[in-house]
Amino acid sequence: MNNNLPSYNELPEVFAIQLDTIGAITLKGAEQAKYLQGQVTCDVDSLAQVKLLNGAHCNAKGKVFSAFRLIERNEAFLLLQPKSSIEQSLAELKKFGVFAKVEIAQDSELAYLAIAGQQASKKMAELFQQVPDAKTPVLQDDSTTLVYIAGALDRYLIIANTEKLAEISGNFELPIYNDAVWYLLEISAGFPILSQQHIAEYVPQMLNLQAIDGISFTKGCYLGQETVARMQYLGKNKRALFALTGNNMVANVGDIIEKKLGDNWRKAGDVLAVYQASNMQSYIQGVLANDFDDATELRIKTQDSNLTRLPLPYKLSTETE
Structure with missing residues (x-):
């Protein structure tokens, strides 16, 4: 395991990520x-038809328990997500699931590995006879599921039991990082x-779920x-998810993320996730008021930490198309 945590621009052309903090809620049954x-x-x-969906699980007030990627594996649904969001989402799904013909559980058998980078598709082609892509994002045989996640850097998620995954990883020589690097790519x-x-x-729109096709407005209740x-439809959402970066800071x-107003600082939002590179560059995912622009000065509260906004691979409704 490579303990050096590179900045985004220092990532190798192809690398692996051991995903110890990723898990899944599984659903299986006639309904x-x-x-x-x-x-x-x-x-x-x-x-x-589409094989891979982004989505969110909310409470009755529309507040998000979990954001996930949904796939089907061996006739079961897998809601792939950080283990940190599974417990409450699982409890709520089980609460209502008693009235349906469905078994709901936290997966305990599968392990997860990612291969990512500019040359990731080439490496995957060396390891597997078929490689998923944007048109066919999920492929599987009896033991292994491959998931393609599009982005500025291609990512491939390999899902199998621990023994099979160890066999697969034994067939390549790649830098292997811990899953902090996965969260850098998510940010x-x-x-x-x-x-x-x-x-x-x-609510989901504060997390940009609508921008990553994670909300259907036509599916019904x-x-x-x-x-x-x-x-x-009423345009009431005033917050959104952003990616920020800063140097020489923690x-x-x-x-709390603050913005400068005149000579004073006021709360602008909250930090959801952080990736700290070894060179002390921080990558931050935060929810902020969605009316700020690139000229707005931002900092982490109590720190002289000038934060700059990073581009995201999609447009928000508040931005110019």
């Missing part, structure tokens, strides 16, 4: 699709990362749907 359709923001009925991609303290705090629809999940 798994019908049940999940009424619980989450994405259109589960479209999964058979850069603008995919929301929820720690325990931010569960049930934000689901838990929290009224709040989500009101945010969309930030922590839960820190």
Whole structure:
């Protein structure tokens, strides 16, 4: 395991990430699709065609328990997400699942590995006969599932049991990082990362779920749907997810982000996730008021930490198309 944590611009052309903090909620049963359709923001009925969906699981008030990637593996649904957001989401899904023909559990058998970088597709082609892509983002055989995640840097998620994954990783010589680097890529991609303290705090649009096709506005009712629809059609949402960076500083999940107004500093938002590179460059995912621009001075509260905004690979409704 490589303990050096590179900045984004220092990442190798191809590398692996051991994903110890990624897990999944599994649903299996005759009514798994019908049940999940009424619980989450994405259109589960479209999964058979598109194979990979982004989505969120909300409470009745439209506040997000978890943001996930949904795939099907061996006839079961997997809601892939950080382990930190599984507990409460799982409990809520189970609470209503007793009325449906569905088994809901936290997966305990699978392990996760990622291969990423500019040359990731080439490396994957050396390891597997077929490689997923944007048109076919999920491929699987009896033991291994491959998931393609598009972005500025291609990412491939390899899902298998521990023994099979060890066999696969034994066939390549790549730098292997811990999963902090995965979260660097999530921050850069603008995919929301929820720690325990931010569960049930934000509606999906505050986490940019609409910008990553994580909300269906045509699927019908689901838990929290009224709040989500009101945010969309009445324009009431005033916050959004952003990626920021700063040098020679330390930030922590839960820190307050401030903006300068005249000679004073006022709260602008909160830190959801942080990646700290070995060169002391920090990459921060935060939820902020969505009306600030690049001229706004930002800092972590109590620190002389000039933060700059990083571009995300999608447009928000407040930005010029």
